[in-house]
Amino acid sequence: MHLRFPKDWALPAAAVTPEPLYRLAQRREFLKTLGIGLAGAALLRPSALLAATAGFPAKGNPLYPGTALKPTAEEYVTSFNNFYEFGTDKSEPKDYANKGWKTDPWTVELAGLVNQPAKFDVNELVKKIGGLEERVYRHRCVEAWSMVIPWDGFPLAKLVALAEPKPEAKYVRFVSFNDPAHAVGQKEGNLDYPYVEGLRLDEATHELAFIATGIYGKALPNQNGAPLRLVTPWKYGFKGIKSIVRIEFTAAQPKNTWSVMAPDEYGFYANVNPKVDHPRWSQASERVIGAGLLGGRQATLMFNGYEKQVAALYKGMDLAKNF
Amino acid sequence: MSFPEKLLRSKVFIWTLLVLPGLWPVWPVFVSGNPSVGADPLKYVLHHYGFVACVLLATVLAFTPLRVLFPKSKLALALNRHRRLVGVAGFAYALLHLTAYLFHDGWATLVHDVWAKPKTFILAGLGAFTILLVLAITSVNAFVRWLGGKRWKNLHRLAYLAAALAAYHQIYARKLFPVQVLWIFGPLVVLEILRVVRQRTAANPEAREKM
Numbered sequence: 001m002h003l004r005f006p007k008d009w010a011l012p013a014a015a016v017t018p019e020p021l022y023r024l025a026q027r028r029e030f031l032k033t034l035g036i037g038l039a040g041a042a043l044l045r046p047s048a049l050l051a052a053t054a055g056f057p058a059k060g061n062p063l064y065p066g067t068a069l070k071p072t073a074e075e076y077v078t079s080f081n082n083f084y085e086f087g088t089d090k091s092e093p094k095d096y097a098n099k100g101w102k103t104d105p106w107t108v109e110l111a112g113l114v115n116q117p118a119k120f121d122v123n124e125l126v127k128k129i130g131g132l133e134e135r136v137y138r139h140r141c142v143e144a145w146s147m148v149i150p151w152d153g154f155p156l157a158k159l160v161a162l163a164e165p166k167p168e169a170k171y172v173r174f175v176s177f178n179d180p181a182h183a184v185g186q187k188e189g190n191l192d193y194p195y196v197e198g199l200r201l202d203e204a205t206h207e208l209a210f211i212a213t214g215i216y217g218k219a220l221p222n223q224n225g226a227p228l229r230l231v232t233p234w235k236y237g238f239k240g241i242k243s244i245v246r247i248e249f250t251a252a253q254p255k256n257t258w259s260v261m262a263p264d265e266y267g268f269y270a271n272v273n274p275k276v277d278h279p280r281w282s283q284a285s286e287r288v289i290g291a292g293l294l295g296g297r298q299a300t301l302m303f304n305g306y307e308k309q310v311a312a313l314y315k316g317m318d319l320a321k322n323f
Numbered sequence: 324m325s326f327p328e329k330l331l332r333s334k335v336f337i338w339t340l341l342v343l344p345g346l347w348p349v350w351p352v353f354v355s356g357n358p359s360v361g362a363d364p365l366k367y368v369l370h371h372y373g374f375v376a377c378v379l380l381a382t383v384l385a386f387t388p389l390r391v392l393f394p395k396s397k398l399a400l401a402l403n404r405h406r407r408l409v410g411v412a413g414f415a416y417a418l419l420h421l422t423a424y425l426f427h428d429g430w431a432t433l434v435h436d437v438w439a440k441p442k443t444f445i446l447a448g449l450g451a452f453t454i455l456l457v458l459a460i461t462s463v464n465a466f467v468r469w470l471g472g473k474r475w476k477n478l479h480r481l482a483y484l485a486a487a488l489a490a491y492h493q494i495y496a497r498k499l500f501p502v503q504v505l506w507i508f509g510p511l512v513v514l515e516i517l518r519v520v521r522q523r524t525a526a527n528p529e530a531r532e533k534m
Contacts, residue, residue, distance in 0.1 A: 080362035088499060091359030143498070145363060190499055262498075280444050280495055282435045287427065289362045293352065297429055 054123035057217050058132035058152040066136040072147040074216045076290045081223045082141065083242055084191050085176070085183040092184075093223035101182040103226040103243065112248035113169035116162065122227045126213060128162070129154045134217070135210060137233035139240075140272045140304045145287040151231055152214030157205040165201065165249045172204040173197075173254035174230055175246040191257055197230065197241035198254030198268065200313075208233055208309055211244075234306040236270040267323040269314075272304035276320050324397075331401035334408070341412040344375045345419070369423035372416050373496075374503070377489050379413035380455075381511045384486055388511075388518035407462050410482070414459040417452050444495035451488035454481045486511070 060066070083093035086101075106122045126132060132152045139147045160172070176195040180186040186193045203209060210231040213220060220226040225242025232239050238258050248254075258266035265279050274284045288296030303310050314322075330336050348368045351360040360367045386406050389399040425433065436445040458479055460466070467475050490508045494500060 075358040076362040079358040084499075090362070091357070094359070145366075277440050277442075280442055282432050282440070282442075284435060285429070285432060287363055287366065293364045293368075294426060297427075 054126040054213075055132035056152065056214060056219065058134040058214065061133045061135045064135035064137060066150055069136050069138065069148040071136060071150050071216075072290045077147055077149055077215060078221050078224060080289060082143075082237065083185075083223055083225065085185045085193065085195065085243075086223065087185050088190055094221075096184050097222035099182075101179065101222060103222055106227045106243075106245075108228065108244055109246045110159070110163040111246060112173070112250055113166045114249050115164035115166060118163070122213065125159075125228075126154070129158050132213060137208075137210070137231060138301075138304050138306075139233065139237055140286060140300065142236035142238055142266070142270065142278060142283075144278075144281060144283060144285070144300075145289055146298075146300075146304075147289045150216055151210060151212040152217060153210050153212035153228070153231070155207060156209040156211050156230070157207065159211060159247065160201070160205050163247070163249065168251050169249035170201055171250045171253055172199050172201060173248040173250050174199075174241045174244050175248065176241050177243045177245050191261060194245075195241055195257045196254060197239055197256045198250075199230075199232070199239075200253075201249070203232070203313060206310060206313065208306060234272060234303040234310045236272060238266065239270050269319075269322050271310075271314065271319065271323075272300060272302070273319055273323070274300040274302060276323050328397045328401050331398055332404060334405075337405045337408060341379070341409065345372075345416070347371065365423060365427045369420060369427050372420040372423055373493070374507075376413055376416035376420055377493055377504075377507050379409055379416060380482070380486050380489055381507050383409040383413060384482060385511050385514050388514040391518050392514065392521060411459050411462055414455040417455050421448075421452055444492055447488045447495070448492040451485040451492060454485040454488070458482060458485075 079094045080090045081093040082090060083097065086093040086096035104122075107119050108122060108125060109117075109119045111117050120128070132154060134150055134152050136148060136150045139149050174197045176193075177183075178186065178194040180193075183193075185191070199209065210233075211228055212225075212231045213228050215221075215224060220229065225240075228244055229242040230240050230244065239256075253268060256266075256268060258270075259268055272283075277283055283300055285297055286300045288298055290296075301307070324332075348364075348371050351357040351367065352364045383406055386399075386402050386409075389396070390403050393399045433445070436442045437449065458481065461470065461475065461478060470478065486508065490504055493504050493507075
């Protein structure tokens with residue numbers, strides 16, 4: 001008799017959204033974008049068609065499947081957003097990011113200490129990279145809530161390879177857009193804009209580091225950071241800079257927006273760590289988004305459950321100091 | 324008696340005003356199905372009740388300065404009939420807020436944030452709650468008699484400390500400064516400053532004693 005011992009991160013089979021249902025929904029969307037009922041779809045969801053759509057549908061990456069983790073309901077992922085460029089309330093980005101802010105066409109620049117500086121149209125870039133893949137990742141916000149999101153995109157390592165960093169490049173600096181005329185939060189100046197994030201080069205080339213251009217098999221909605229954003233599932237969500245316009249390779253550690261705003265509260269690394277509290281709240285557990293009124297508090301996992309994959313990156317470092 | 328005065332004197336009217344904000348979350352959580360709320364409905368409830376508690380605390384504290392600044396206003400007088408009711412309602416919302424927090428974050432988180440690694444913003448909130456609890460209990464007539472007017476009044480001045488702690492709690496619960504705090508507690512601060520100025524400059528020493 002074969003006994004199967006579930007891994008500690010695996011959810012019971014009953015908790016998983018039936019995959020056929022999830023795939024079916026994806027296929028329907030795909031058929032829509034192919035042109036069946038195109039006129040109707042264009043009338044109903046113009047934004048979905050205007051955004052970068054190259055490369056869909058993405059192939060699922062079997063290493064990061066949706067079967068081990070239950071994806072959060074799509075409507076929550078697209079209406080509960082921290083995107084301060086479009087307001088600090090989580091309900092605001094869905095509204096304000098879809099009022100005349102254009103994410104197509106979109107150019108992203110590779111710059112700094114590289115042999116191949118370049119500017120790419122996002123769709124061209126996706127083709128050059130060789131298409132998209134889907135990965136289901138945990139997502140943990142620094143505010144102690146979490147989601148599970150099926151991302152579509154490509155490994156950041158492929159983009160780094162395209163840029164060919166010079167030997168003196170040690171960090172990657174990401175810069176988001178700056179358009180106060182269309183971004184109400186930038187107009188208010190609630191943070192220093194443009195939003196900036198950074199990774200160590202070895203973090204950027206780690207297999208988990210991902211550039212997403214879609215969620216749930218469709219192009220990223222504006223409020224989720226269209227047309228392309230960073231996804232580093234072992235770090236707090238604020239590292240996942242949205243709507244990137246510039247990726248720069250540097251010798252010095254970049255100053256990321258939140259760590260400049262409140263250096264004692266947000267660091268450069270921002271690795272998910274249940275043992276290191278935020279100065280104002282505990283990080284030991286998290287609220288599961290979409291679990292209903294009385295459900296869903298769970299223990300936070302070291303590196304958000306990706307300890308095996310990423311722990312080696314931080315060997316010998318004091319994680320309480322390098323928070 | 325004017326209609327606004329009649330309205331403000333009415334217990335039913337004030338009760339209605341106090342109860343309605345408590346029912347408000349039913350709409351986004353159960354009826355409209357707003358996904359921005361549905362993502363974490365209890366968090367919404369928690370923030371809402373905390374917000375109402377702060378508004379009521381600031382409101383009830385504004386009653387006295389309003390009466391001092393407008394001694395002839397019947398409306399200010401009418402409001403001052405409901406000081407106990409509004410104050411106790413503020414405590415009730417603080418209790419709802421704390422209860423929602425315990426369901427949302429859990430006892431383990433509370434113990435951690437109070438005992439293992441104390442967080443000033445949680446301690447401030449608990450401090451404000453404790454004060455409101457004591458004031459609510461001692462708000463019954465028997466306690467007023469037992470403590471005697473002067474001691475009772477001194478004890479209930481702790482409400483100002485509770486308001487300051489609540490404002491701190493509200494500010495430090497957020498990642499960025501919430502402007503909300505300014506329009507909740509700002510008017511109270513202005514009224515209190517005006518009241519102190521008025522009392523200092525009151526020529527009539529009798530009037531000063533009445534304050």
